[in-house]
Amino acid sequence: MDVMPASVDSSASIIREIIARHGESKHELIAVLHDVEKAFGYLPENALIQVASSLDVPLSKVYGVATFYTLFSTEPMGEHVIRVCENAPCHLLGANSLIEALTKELGIPVGGTTSCGKFTLKHTSCLGVCGVAPAMMIDDEVYGNLTPDDIPVILEKYR
Numbered sequence: 142m143d144v145m146p147a148s149v150d151s152s153a154s155i156i157r158e159i160i161a162r163h164g165e166s167k168h169e170l171i172a173v174l175h176d177v178e179k180a181f182g183y184l185p186e187n188a189l190i191q192v193a194s195s196l197d198v199p200l201s202k203v204y205g206v207a208t209f210y211t212l213f214s215t216e217p218m219g220e221h222v223i224r225v226c227e228n229a230p231c232h233l234l235g236a237n238s239l240i241e242a243l244t245k246e247l248g249i250p251v252g253g254t255t256s257c258g259k260f261t262l263k264h265t266s267c268l269g270v271c272g273v274a275p276a277m278m279i280d281d282e283v284y285g286n287l288t289p290d291d292i293p294v295i296l297e298k299y300r
């Protein structure tokens with residue numbers, strides 16, 4: 142996923158366009174948030190307020206949705222987002238060792254972003270590829286059957 146951060150000045154009109162595309166229905170909340178996240182790289186507070194008001198959904202509900210789904214973030218993220226599956230099949234087959242290798246390579250904890258802004262490391266729930274556990278996703282690319290030794294090689298492609 143290529144993320145082109147939008148400027149703060151133009152954010153309100155970008156959000157208006159996204160809502161106009163989907164229609165002002167509360168049933169479009171997740172689709173609208175998905176497109177806002179794509180436009181800004183995360184869900185800024187002002188965007189959540191604007192979406193809540195336009196779709197006539199309580200702000201608390203919009204926050205609830207924005208923070209419930211691991212694919213959404215309310216914090217700015219790095220250029221590349223690494224999501225390591227932490228559900229049982231991946232956990233049992235070594236997801237923790239992948240996290241250890243990633244935190245060591247990147248020098249950040251889970252939830253952190255490198256100071257250069259290149260990588261954000263996150264946990265996620267099942268990526269739907271349990272047959273190749275343990276798995277992780279970098280942007281839109283899924284990697285499976287991973288060992289800690291694979292981590293430096295894969296990261297090199299994104300550096």
Ligand code: FES
Pocket residue numbers: 226227228229230231232266267268269270271274275276
């Ligand atoms: S449990 Fe990790 S991909 Fe399904």
